Structure formats: structure tokens, C-alpha cells
Amino acid sequence: MADHNGTLKKEYKKMSKITNQLNKQLVNNMSENIIKDETLNQWFKGYEIADDVRMIREELLDLHVGLGDVVLVCLPNTAAYPAITQAIWEVGAVMHPIAATTPEVELQQELSEHDYVASIVGQELVDAVLDDQLAIVTALHLQTYSLLHIIRNRELMGHDAAVPMESDLALIMNTSGTTGKPKRVGLTHELLLNGVEHDIESHGMTALDTTLVVMPMFHINAQAVSILSTRLSGGKIVIADKFSASKFWNQVRDNEVTWVSVVPTIINILLINQRANESYDNDIKLRFVRCSSFALPLDKLNAFQNRFHTTILEGYGMTETASQCTINPFDAPKIGSAGKAFKTDVAIMINNEISKEANQIGEIVVRGDHVISDYLDSHPDSFQDGWFLTGDLGYLDEDDYLFVEGRKKDIINHGGEKIAPVQVENSLSQLSFVKEVSVIGTPDTLYGEAVTAVVISQGLQDEELERQKIMAHARETLASYEQPTRIFFVDDYPRNATGKVIRLKLREQVMSALVGRAG
Structure with a gap:
């Protein structure tokens, strides 16, 4: 393990800044438990994650997957995800995660519409990905995933591995697509690092924290707010395959979880689910529950905080901003609001004019060092004078707290x-x-x-x-x-x-x- 440790220290100097920091976390925690897979009921130490990163990276190199090549990842929530992400970035490639529940027809459509040099899937999706294409299929037996398949599309040329520029793509994610076809968001190494560093600072994350991931890992919430932020702040990660109300409080208690990121639907379910309420006890000590996506009704927020003795921090963010734009401060939360801007410029557009006047409802617009300047498939009408037009309606109150009123199209x-x-x-x-x-x-x-x-x-x-x-x-x-x-x-x-x-x-x-x- 010492030799491997030394190799890591030597190699992480040749990578993007965010990948360097991911490697440092492994080097600093070789013999420590850092990631747990709840499905397997198993903790993995730093050296085990590092071994999986190395194995995936070497396979990508053998398959000639390198700088700028896009790799589709279609897997359930798993401890292998952080290792896959890191290995892809170490060769300079780009990861595009999609839902493991994507129907085969949609998966094949995705593969036909865009150039994926490789796909990483479980055994059950190998045939769907192949679909008569000319490909090389390799099987990897990882510590975090028993049988992983990398499918290399031989119809596409790959590139040599190289250190990406900070402005190069690291991650492609689909927007939520609640009103139409999802847009493809390209996040660079720099945007991701900036967004993650802002998350760490605003949430006060430290190496003493343990987070529970219950959100899907193809989503920006899990990728940036939970996984990358925790890894860069030196904390521990517990990964559930999905949210389970009956298991939630046991998972929090048994793993000494200190915070978790959820959406309002999960808050509502935990309030009404009998088994969840029965399994909660006062020994559980959550620092906070981070909640975003849409505003919680005030009665549900108060009921949750009172019943489960924790603080709900509401925020506002999206895929296009590499997670959050606003967050309620710990020392001055304003119930019903999405909090105050954090390392982001937030304003309201009214009649095509940018305004920060209090209590004026209009379209929320944002800009900052973690906000995209266009979609991969260009949508110039979503941007104006350096501002990203979110499509959400809201207003800033007299104390600069943001209140979100809903989607403009709704x-x-x-x-x-x-x-x-x-x-x-x-x-x-x-x-x-x-x-x-x-x-x-x-x-x-x-x-x-x-x-x-x-x-x-x-x-x-x-x-x-x-x-x-x-x-x-x-x-x-x-x-x-x-x-x-x-x-x-x-x-x-x-x-x-x-x-x-x-x-x-x-x-x-x-x-x-x-x-x-x-x-």
C-alpha cells in the first residue's frame, strides 16, 4: 500500500485541480473508512477506492479513451460511482451519468443521438447498449461493484489521455425536464470546483461530517452537493440505493450521519410514514437537513423541525449552476425563503430590465463563477448580458432573501x-x-x-x-x-x-x- 500511496502522490500533480483534491482525499485516508455502500452493507477504505480508480483508469487507457471523450454511465446508486467519476477525469474524459431506470429504447436513442466513445453499465444493460454496434466489451471486478462492464464503441476514434484544462468539460448532465425535453448541461472542471467549494463553505462541512446520499447519483444534487463536497472536505459518505422512509432514520443513526440533502417530497414522506416515525429517536443528531427543488409549505417545515429536532436549510440551485445559488444562513434562516445569495449574483428581471429592488416579482436571473454560459446544444435565449435566465419566478425581500414563486411557464x-x-x-x-x-x-x-x-x-x-x-x-x-x-x-x-x-x-x-x- 505504501508504493501505491506514493504513486498517487506523484500522479495527482498532473491532473485538474478538482481531481488532484480527490486524490489527496484518498492519500490522506488510505486506512480509513470513507465510503459505505448500504446495499452491500460495506465500508470501503481509501486504498480500496484508490484500487478501483486505478483499475478503471487503466482499462480506459487500454481502450484508448482520453481527453474530451464522453463516457455514458448508467448505474444505480453505488459506491463505485465516485471511483468511476475520478477515473474518467484522470484520463481527461467527460462523464455523462443517466438514470439506471432509463428504458432501453430511451437509452438506445441517447446513444444514437450523441457520440459516446464508451459506456459503463451493469450486466443487465450490456445487450441494450451493444444493439448490433461494433464494440469491445470488457468486464471489471471491482471492490465496490462485483461486475462492471465498459463498452467501447469502435466506430468512434478515441483520444490520448491528457491533463484537461480547467475550462474543459468534466461532467454532462441532463436538466430535470419538467416541461419538455431535457437540455444537456456541460460543467467544466473549474465550474464544478467553484460550486463545490462554495457548498463546503456555506454548509460548514468538515472532515467530521458524514452525509447520507438518498438522491439519485445521476443528479447534480448527489454529485456536487453530497459526494464531491464531502470528498473535498474530507468527510465520509454513506450511499443508499434509493430513499426508503422505513430505513432512513436507522441509516442516519447507525452511520452517525451529520447531514443529508433531500427534496420536499422526502420531507413530506418522513412526516407521514408510520415506520419512519417509529424508528426515530432523540439520540439522532443531525446538524441539518438541506432541502431544495421547490419551497416547503411552512407547516410541513415547522412540523419536521419540531418532530425530528433538526434544522432544515432551504436553498435554491440547479444543474446549470453546478448546485446552489442561495442558501439560508445557519444563524439567520428565514422560513419560506430560499435564503440569501452565496458567492452568486442574484437579481430579478422585470420587463427585460435587471433589478434588485425589493418585493418585485419577475424572472430570477443569476451569474457567477459556477454558472454555465450556454447549453451544449446552444440556447442563446436563456442568457442575456452574462446572466443566466432561470425560467423561475421570484422576488428578493428587503433583506435580500430570495422567495421562489414557481416556474415562469407554469x-x-x-x-x-x-x-x-x-x-x-x-x-x-x-x-x-x-x-x-x-x-x-x-x-x-x-x-x-x-x-x-x-x-x-x-x-x-x-x-x-x-x-x-x-x-x-x-x-x-x-x-x-x-x-x-x-x-x-x-x-x-x-x-x-x-x-x-x-x-x-x-x-x-x-x-x-x-x-x-x-x-
């Missing part, structure tokens, strides 16, 4: 009144029988769009009675034009791979139901 036009769905959703979610609610606009001959609430009930007993309760609550808490005039009950929503509601598909389903009723 705004409902009801007789000329503009309604942000999140306002209505926050109101209706206060009802105890409402598990989840999504509010959309559906066509209305009189008002243009009708405010339509699509509800998942805790356990629907009497649909008409619950509908009446929703309407009564809306009359008490919302302006007349914000009150839903159509209410649908469903078992679940159409969702993307990260669990976000695909509003476009939901609207189509509701409209089909309306047509069916009319018929």
Missing part, C-alpha cells in the same frame, strides 16, 4: 390575473388529508385558464367531501381568483427520474379526463 392566466401555482399549493397542503398537490392551468372558455388542483390524498375515503373541504379552505386562505375551480384526485403524478412532477404530462392527463367527462 403561471396560470385566469381572466388576466396571473397566478403562481406554488401559492395555491402551499395553501392546500395545509389540509391534513392532502399528501401532495399540484396546481396547473387547464383551458377555460370564459377565463382562458382555470385554476386546477390535482390532489393525492392520504387515503381517499369520500372524494366529494374532501373536494368540499378543499374549496372551503381555499375560500378562507386564497384570493377569489386563486381558488381552484377544478379539483381532481389521482394516485400519483407523471414524474421524471428525480421525482419531479412533469406538469406538461399532468396537464395532458387532466385535459383527457375533462374530455372524457364532457363525452
Whole structure:
């Protein structure tokens, strides 16, 4: 192990800054547990991760995968992910992770639309990736993954391994795609490093921290906020294959987890899941739970903090910004807000003008050293004068805290009144029988769009009675034009791979139901 340690120290000087730091973490923790795979119920020490990095890197070199070559990774959450990421970057290649649940047809479409020099998958997807293409298939037996396959597309030329420039691509990620086809975001070594360093500072991460990863690892939340930030700050990582309410608090307790990054849906599930509530005890000491994606209803936030004795830190970020733009300060959180800008310039665009005036609703725009300047498939209309136009609506209050009101495209036009769905959703979610609610606009001959609430009930007993309760609550808490005039009950929503509601598909389903009723 000493020789290997020395080799690492010698080699990490030849890599990008972020890859150097990843290697330093391994060198400094050769005999220490640093990553645990919950599925395997096994901790891996630094030297074991380093051995897997070396094995993957050497295979990539043999396959002539190098500088600028894009490698598709389609795997479930696994301790092998950090090793794969590091090995790809060490040869100067680019990683593009996608959901392990991607249907074979979509996977093959992805492979046909873009040039992937290699793909890394498990045994179950080898045939789907091959699909009659000319390829070399190699099998690796890693310590973190029993049988991993690298499929080298022989129809594409590879490049020699080389040290990438800081401005070269490191990671390609698809946006969440809640309203249309996902855009491809290219994050450079520099953007990622800047974003990760800001995460470490704003969250106060240290080598004493242990994080639990329950978000999918093809998503920026897990990649940057949880994994890269923890590795660069010297902490430990516990990787679950997916979120499980019944296992969550046991995983936190047994692994002495100090913080975890989640989305509001997970908060809601933990509040209502009986087994989760039964498995929690006061010996659990979480420093905080980081929550982003969309605003938590105030009653759910307060209930979680009071029941589970921890702090929820809400923030705002996206794939295009290599994670976060704003975060609530530990010493001055403002409930209901996404916090204050951190190492990011945040403003509001109103009538095509950039403004930081308080309490003016418009499109949120951001810029900074961790924000992309264009998509891989150019979308110049998303950028203006150095600003990234997020497509989200919000405002800054008098203390410069950001409040997010929803997606610009989701705004409902009801007789000329503009309604942000999140306002209505926050109101209706206060009802105890409402598990989840999504509010959309559906066509209305009189008002243009009708405010339509699509509800998942805790356990629907009497649909008409619950509908009446929703309407009564809306009359008490919302302006007349914000009150839903159509209410649908469903078992679940159409969702993307990260669990976000695909509003476009939901609207189509509701409209089909309306047509069916009319018929």
C-alpha cells in the first residue's frame, strides 16, 4: 500500500485541480473508512477506492479513451460511482451519468443521438447498449461493484489521455425536464470546483461530517452537493440505493450521519410514514437537513423541525449552476425563503430590465463563477448580458432573501390575473388529508385558464367531501381568483427520474379526463 500511496502522490500533480483534491482525499485516508455502500452493507477504505480508480483508469487507457471523450454511465446508486467519476477525469474524459431506470429504447436513442466513445453499465444493460454496434466489451471486478462492464464503441476514434484544462468539460448532465425535453448541461472542471467549494463553505462541512446520499447519483444534487463536497472536505459518505422512509432514520443513526440533502417530497414522506416515525429517536443528531427543488409549505417545515429536532436549510440551485445559488444562513434562516445569495449574483428581471429592488416579482436571473454560459446544444435565449435566465419566478425581500414563486411557464392566466401555482399549493397542503398537490392551468372558455388542483390524498375515503373541504379552505386562505375551480384526485403524478412532477404530462392527463367527462 505504501508504493501505491506514493504513486498517487506523484500522479495527482498532473491532473485538474478538482481531481488532484480527490486524490489527496484518498492519500490522506488510505486506512480509513470513507465510503459505505448500504446495499452491500460495506465500508470501503481509501486504498480500496484508490484500487478501483486505478483499475478503471487503466482499462480506459487500454481502450484508448482520453481527453474530451464522453463516457455514458448508467448505474444505480453505488459506491463505485465516485471511483468511476475520478477515473474518467484522470484520463481527461467527460462523464455523462443517466438514470439506471432509463428504458432501453430511451437509452438506445441517447446513444444514437450523441457520440459516446464508451459506456459503463451493469450486466443487465450490456445487450441494450451493444444493439448490433461494433464494440469491445470488457468486464471489471471491482471492490465496490462485483461486475462492471465498459463498452467501447469502435466506430468512434478515441483520444490520448491528457491533463484537461480547467475550462474543459468534466461532467454532462441532463436538466430535470419538467416541461419538455431535457437540455444537456456541460460543467467544466473549474465550474464544478467553484460550486463545490462554495457548498463546503456555506454548509460548514468538515472532515467530521458524514452525509447520507438518498438522491439519485445521476443528479447534480448527489454529485456536487453530497459526494464531491464531502470528498473535498474530507468527510465520509454513506450511499443508499434509493430513499426508503422505513430505513432512513436507522441509516442516519447507525452511520452517525451529520447531514443529508433531500427534496420536499422526502420531507413530506418522513412526516407521514408510520415506520419512519417509529424508528426515530432523540439520540439522532443531525446538524441539518438541506432541502431544495421547490419551497416547503411552512407547516410541513415547522412540523419536521419540531418532530425530528433538526434544522432544515432551504436553498435554491440547479444543474446549470453546478448546485446552489442561495442558501439560508445557519444563524439567520428565514422560513419560506430560499435564503440569501452565496458567492452568486442574484437579481430579478422585470420587463427585460435587471433589478434588485425589493418585493418585485419577475424572472430570477443569476451569474457567477459556477454558472454555465450556454447549453451544449446552444440556447442563446436563456442568457442575456452574462446572466443566466432561470425560467423561475421570484422576488428578493428587503433583506435580500430570495422567495421562489414557481416556474415562469407554469403561471396560470385566469381572466388576466396571473397566478403562481406554488401559492395555491402551499395553501392546500395545509389540509391534513392532502399528501401532495399540484396546481396547473387547464383551458377555460370564459377565463382562458382555470385554476386546477390535482390532489393525492392520504387515503381517499369520500372524494366529494374532501373536494368540499378543499374549496372551503381555499375560500378562507386564497384570493377569489386563486381558488381552484377544478379539483381532481389521482394516485400519483407523471414524474421524471428525480421525482419531479412533469406538469406538461399532468396537464395532458387532466385535459383527457375533462374530455372524457364532457363525452
